[in-house]
Structures are given as structure tokens and as C-alpha cells.
Amino acid sequence: MTPPARVPKSTNITWSEGHVTPDRRREILGHGPATIWFTGLSGSGKSTVATQVESILAGRGVNAFVLDGDNVRHGLNSDLGFAPADRAENIRRVGEVCRLFHDAGMIVLTAFISPYRTDRDVVRARHPAGTFFEVFVEAPLDVCEARDVKGLYAKARAGEIPDFSGVSAPYEPPVGAELTLDTDAQTVEESAAAVLTLLEEQGILG
Amino acid sequence: MTPPARVPKSTNITWSEGHVTPDRRREILGHGPATIWFTGLSGSGKSTVATQVESILAGRGVNAFVLDGDNVRHGLNSDLGFAPADRAENIRRVGEVCRLFHDAGMIVLTAFISPYRTDRDVVRARHPAGTFFEVFVEAPLDVCEARDVKGLYAKARAGEIPDFSGVSAPYEPPVGAELTLDTDAQTVEESAAAVLTLLEEQGILG
Numbered sequence: 001m002t003p004p005a006r007v008p009k010s011t012n013i014t015w016s017e018g019h020v021t022p023d024r025r026r027e028i029l030g031h032g033p034a035t036i037w038f039t040g041l042s043g044s045g046k047s048t049v050a051t052q053v054e055s056i057l058a059g060r061g062v063n064a065f066v067l068d069g070d071n072v073r074h075g076l077n078s079d080l081g082f083a084p085a086d087r088a089e090n091i092r093r094v095g096e097v098c099r100l101f102h103d104a105g106m107i108v109l110t111a112f113i114s115p116y117r118t119d120r121d122v123v124r125a126r127h128p129a130g131t132f133f134e135v136f137v138e139a140p141l142d143v144c145e146a147r148d149v150k151g152l153y154a155k156a157r158a159g160e161i162p163d164f165s166g167v168s169a170p171y172e173p174p175v176g177a178e179l180t181l182d183t184d185a186q187t188v189e190e191s192a193a194a195v196l197t198l199l200e201e202q203g204i205l206g
Numbered sequence: 207m208t209p210p211a212r213v214p215k216s217t218n219i220t221w222s223e224g225h226v227t228p229d230r231r232r233e234i235l236g237h238g239p240a241t242i243w244f245t246g247l248s249g250s251g252k253s254t255v256a257t258q259v260e261s262i263l264a265g266r267g268v269n270a271f272v273l274d275g276d277n278v279r280h281g282l283n284s285d286l287g288f289a290p291a292d293r294a295e296n297i298r299r300v301g302e303v304c305r306l307f308h309d310a311g312m313i314v315l316t317a318f319i320s321p322y323r324t325d326r327d328v329v330r331a332r333h334p335a336g337t338f339f340e341v342f343v344e345a346p347l348d349v350c351e352a353r354d355v356k357g358l359y360a361k362a363r364a365g366e367i368p369d370f371s372g373v374s375a376p377y378e379p380p381v382g383a384e385l386t387l388d389t390d391a392q393t394v395e396e397s398a399a400a401v402l403t404l405l406e407e408q409g410i411l412g
Binding site: 019020024025028029051054055058061062063064065067072075076093096097099100101103104105106126 | 231234235261269270305306309311312
């Protein structure tokens, strides 16, 4: 267990460890814990690749789970908007959920634009070494915009969505990503395969 | 999937379903999803029983997970204090985490005082029928106070902790709990066994 990230508001609390060891969880599940953090522009293919990996893993008997920006915002983070502070808090909370899934021994795949390097580094710092994998889903802005699956770029260009990453707000590419996917050149299957290879090489699977 | 609990702040989001079905997750894990929500006074034995159940389940090859008030407050909810609004938000977020674990097919056991009926009902409403189990850990206040494992009652009586459930803030017992444990009369083993029987009878295990 890594120590708490920051000093909590109340001091009337104690830090208690669970009684089921990480080794026992690994034994039960047949794999180690991992957070696969996909980051990239809207339309770059984060959710598509994450869902594909989740599906392939399920086929192999591994119960991984996709945390999706869209879904989390309906529940846990339904009180947050898209202003910079809200974005940071959105990513912080998702990171803490990843940490809880990690402690439960799970493989979790996240699909959030997560445009700020600092926010992603906060999440990385909350994970024990070798269990956090940043995957840069790199596709040129014009490709993402041409795809525009959700019609968001059109709205952003029309000024209907403020602070849209890559258009009217920054996107900071990772500097030390464990993996970079080029979804313009690679198929979804190739991208998913690259993630699985990473998990195998890092000893998470098997 | 149940619909989102409330309308999110942003409308630029869509509700996407995962591709791995609940049935497939059940097949992989060998059990169904469940949230076992322990509620009761400080010192009533919530964490002790929850951890015991987690441990017994691990012995049976079931990878359950305890979400503990103490631990969550170091991470996800480290920005929250103990004022009524913060307490409600604390429980809301934990409930949403339970929902995410539920969607991942997991059995999660929570150990939070969660003194307000309304807050607990919000969490219940976020779970599909038959997957949320409220367990009232009932021990008389004087018994909990005599145990005072963490020395909190002494501090609360000395006025050092404001809003302490059962002393200077209300505790509202459940009205429709799926299970009530009397930790004054029952051993930890007996309490844990009662929870396991509930999980078996409700078709979560096996």
C-alpha cells in the first residue's frame, strides 16, 4: 500500500489495511492489478480501444472493467462541469476509483480525454510502481475532427461548447507514456493487441 | 443497467453500455454482483464483520472488497469533512463507487456509520433490485461507547469531536434492512455467517 496522497480534513480517522492480501487476490483472479489510462483527444478512439481490450480479456476469462468519462459523469461526477477545476476534480476522483479497483486486484481501463499532464500525474502517483500504464491515443486533430462521432467538434467550432480540448482548450500530450497508439494508422484490433502485449510483458496477465 | 440517478450538469455526454454482459462477468467470477451496506454506530462492529466476511469469501475463492470509511476518506473523499452536507456527499460518492463495482460484477462490503436514512436510500436507489443489502449492525450505544476502540466516544463526550453520531448528532436506524446483526449478543463469526447465508439465499453466491 502506498501512503495517502494528502492529509485529510479530519484527523479522527485511522488507516486500516484489508486482511485479504494482494497475493491472494492475484491467486483468485489469475492476474495482477493494473490501471490502463487512455488519454487523447475526443474521437481519438480511447473508448473504442478500451472496450475492445475489455472484451478480449473477458474472452480469456479476465474480468476487466472500463471506466468511461461519459458514464462516470452520470453518477460519481454528475456534480461536476467542464471548467478547469471541475476537470481536475473529475480526473482526481476517477483516479481514486482506479486506486480502489487496484486495491481490489482488478484491471481497470479508463477512457477520459484527461488533457492536463498534472492531473494524469496525480493519478499515476496514487498507484504503486508497475501498476499504472498511460496509453497515449494519438490521432491528428483533423482526423479526430473528421470522425466527429458525437458531433462535438462541430458544436465546439460553432462556439456551443466552451473549453473543448484541442479546439478552445489545451491538450497536453504525455511525455512518458508506457504506450502510444496511432489510431489513424492502426486498426482497433492492432491497438488492442498492443495493449494486451503490454499487459503480458509487464506481468499483469498470466 | 438502471438509468442515471440525476441529470448531469453537462449535456454533451452520451450513455454508453459496456460490451461485456453482466452474465459473462458472473460466469467469469462465479458469483453475482452485490453491495453489502453495513450501517451502525461507531464501534458497533461494521468493519470487523465486513472484513471477516471478505476474508471468508477469499477463502472460498471469491474476490470481495471492503470499502471502509476510514480508507475512503484518505483518498476519494479526502476533501470532505463531517458537516451534514459533507457526510451526505461522502455517502453519495461511496454509493456511486459501489455502483461501479456492481457494474464490474463485484461483491463490495461497505463499513460506514451512514447515520442518515435518506443518504442510504439514495445509494439503494442507484442499485438494481436484489443487489443492494442493508445490514444494520445493532449494538446499544453504551456497549459501543464501552468498546471505544478508537477512543472517539471519549473525545466526543469531551466536546472535541462535534457532530458525533449517537452522541451529538442523530443516528437513524434502518427501517427495511435486509439483515440485522446484534453484535452485543452475537460473535463476529456468527454475524459473518449470517451475512454469508443472506448472500447464498439471495443467489449471489454459487
